[in-house]
Amino acid sequence: MKKSIFYLIILGLSLLHVSCAKGSGEEAPEEHTDTTTPLTAETLVVYFSQTGTTEGVARMIADITGGDTWRIEAAEPYTAEDLDYTNQQSRSSLEQNNPDARPAIKGDVPDMSRCRTIYLGYPIWWGLAPRIVYTFIESCNLNGKTVIPFCTSGSSGIGSSATQLQALAPGATWMAGHRFGAGASRDEVEQWINSLQEDNDNDNNINYNKMNIRVNGRTLTATMTDNSSARALIDLLKEGDIVIDMSDYGDFEKVGDLGHTLPQNNENINTQAGDLILYQGRNFVIYYGNNSWSLTRLGKMDNISQAELKELLGEGNVTVTLSAVRQ
Ligand SMILES: Cc1cc2nc3c(=O)[nH]c(=O)nc-3n(C[C@H](O)[C@H](O)[C@H](O)COP(=O)(O)O)c2cc1C
Structure with a gap:
């Protein structure tokens, strides 16, 4: 009224x-x-x-x-x-x-x-x-x-x-x-x-194949998957960085709310360390271990071993910052 x-x-x-x-x-x-x-x-x-x-x-x-x-x-x-x-x-x-x-x-x-x-x-x-x-x-x-x-x-x-x-x-x-x-x-x-x-x-300067991930003071790159989910994520990053508070789950992943819903391209995946995954449209997941589920691939972290990734992510909660890569 x-x-x-x-x-x-x-x-x-x-x-x-x-x-x-x-x-x-x-x-x-x-x-x-x-x-x-x-x-x-x-x-x-x-x-x-x-x-x-x-x-x-x-x-x-x-x-x-x-x-x-x-x-x-x-x-x-x-x-x-x-x-x-x-x-x-x-x-x-x-x-x-x-x-x-x-x-x-x-x-x-x-x-x-x-x-x-x-x-x-x-x-x-x-x-x-x-x-x-x-x-x-x-x-x-x-x-x-x-x-x-x-x-x-x-x-x-x-x-x-x-x-x-x-x-x-x-x-x-x-x-x-x-x-x-x-x-x-x-x-x-x-x-x-x-x-x-x-x-x-x-x-026009945005690189849709790559994304930066900042974790505990270290910036790594990831190679993005060629699907509508990864493109939608980079479109969001064009507007600004996304900071995600992630918690540990199942002793194989860190997961956190992306704050946005992305299109899903689910397939049966046996995850490997470094896989970047979208779960149920709005959860961003970094895998450091193995799991099998119907998930959407977003990308894979470059040049990091499983042991290094586990150490970098630590045991409990972790905050990561995603940003676009400009050419
Ligand atoms: C039926 C009607 C509903 C309107 N609703 C709104 C509104 O919700 N919010 C607003 O700021 N202006 C509202 N307006 C004002 C118009 O958006 C505004 O005058 C507009 O610039 C008119 O554009 P026009 O001259 O191209 O028709 C409304 C006007 C009319 C006629």
């Missing part, structure tokens, strides 16, 4: 801000209705916008990147009553409360076969992307494309709105999203785009 009141105040302020901006001579957004023009640029800015804020950011992104734009429009346009967030029975409230709602899009989605990077923009509606954005994602094939979400809102962050969308197109590479306020400047948008480029450059 308190949360609703908070949102209402924030919404009121943000809508007031938008209407003031309009009144001060800001250009009304031009409607894009053409769904048939072929898209030629490698970058596409797709957006949904009802009061022009997201559209303003989308146009700046297109201008800075040289990308095409494509506007998601509802087959049945939203009226002011539809957008009334104070009414729990308004169209937007009903749609946002229904995870299965998929409002129809006007026209066909564009042919995006030539696009490699898609900026996807939307306003936050009750903490989420409007359901019509879900319709868009489910209507096109984003496999192999890089999707960069962005949103505008009164105050809410992009939060889980982007991760929910990501789950609808797991074949795309999703970059971290960004939230803009109503008064986003071109400088702010440009800085964000530049920071994406820097992240991308850093990613």
Whole structure:
């Protein structure tokens, strides 16, 4: 209840801000209705916008990147009553409360076969992307494309709105999203785009075959397994080191919570000293002895004997730090 009141105040302020901006001579957004023009640029800015804020950011992104734009429009346009967030029975409230709602899009989605990077923009509606954005994602094939979400809102962050969308197109590479306020400047948008480029450059320097493991003051390397679990772990390490408190189990392994869930690629394994294993999706295990179980391989520690590894890990608990190897 308190949360609703908070949102209402924030919404009121943000809508007031938008209407003031309009009144001060800001250009009304031009409607894009053409769904048939072929898209030629490698970058596409797709957006949904009802009061022009997201559209303003989308146009700046297109201008800075040289990308095409494509506007998601509802087959049945939203009226002011539809957008009334104070009414729990308004169209937007009903749609946002229904995870299965998929409002129809006007026209066909564009042919995006030539696009490699898609900026996807939307306003936050009750903490989420409007359901019509879900319709868009489910209507096109984003496999192999890089999707960069962005949103505008009164105050809410992009939060889980982007991760929910990501789950609808797991074949795309999703970059971290960004939230803009109503008064986003071109400088702010440009800085964000530049920071994406820097992240991308850093990613290109990551070695997916290797990982550093720091134990009791000594840094060792491991050779990673070629599977989605190991790649997901390195993707996490790109964001920063992972520190794991591990305990001893069964006189053959050290095990600790990774703090994240990774995809599993389980197989029957007879473990050897130095094997790095994922157990039940989120436990990181270093084996110094033998065990047989259905487990996921993550990698193997380089150049260390069983005796050395046992001594390094010690008898009880141990803290290890995993980090990415940059080329
Ligand atoms: C139905 C509805 C729900 C909204 N929910 C939120 C919200 O949960 N959090 C928030 O900060 N802003 C919320 N807003 C404000 C919009 O996110 C904000 O005004 C946005 O910038 C509008 O973008 P647009 O002009 O591109 O449509 C909501 C607006 C509407 C119409």
